[in-house]
Amino acid sequence: MRKNRSENRIIFDILVFVEKNECSLSSILRNVNLPHSKFKEIEDYLIKRNLIEKVVKSDRIYYRITDRGRELLTEYRKFKELLEMYGLEP
Numbered sequence: 520m521r522k523n524r525s526e527n528r529i530i531f532d533i534l535v536f537v538e539k540n541e542c543s544l545s546s547i548l549r550n551v552n553l554p555h556s557k558f559k560e561i562e563d564y565l566i567k568r569n570l571i572e573k574v575v576k577s578d579r580i581y582y583r584i585t586d587r588g589r590e591l592l593t594e595y596r597k598f599k600e601l602l603e604m605y606g607l608e609p
Contacts, residue, residue, distance in 0.1 A: 541581040
């Protein structure tokens with residue numbers, strides 16, 4: 520049986536994806552496997568906490584990770600390793 524992802528897991532999936540480079544909304548939705556409505560809820564949360572930012576280029580909107588978002592990912596990865604060391608699921 521497939522478990523639903525937690526909202527935290529979705530947030531980290533988004534951060535990991537936009538960490539690589541600026542991404543359009545459609546590429547995030549497709550690669551993170553997320554409906555538009557759910558992304559809109561999470562988008563506000565991420566922007567308000569300065570984890571991602573919206574960039575407008577040539578009338579297109581892109582998203583990119585901030586330094587604070589990178590710091591959060593670094594700490595999350597350390598925590599995930601620690602959990603896995605003890606046989607726990609992140």
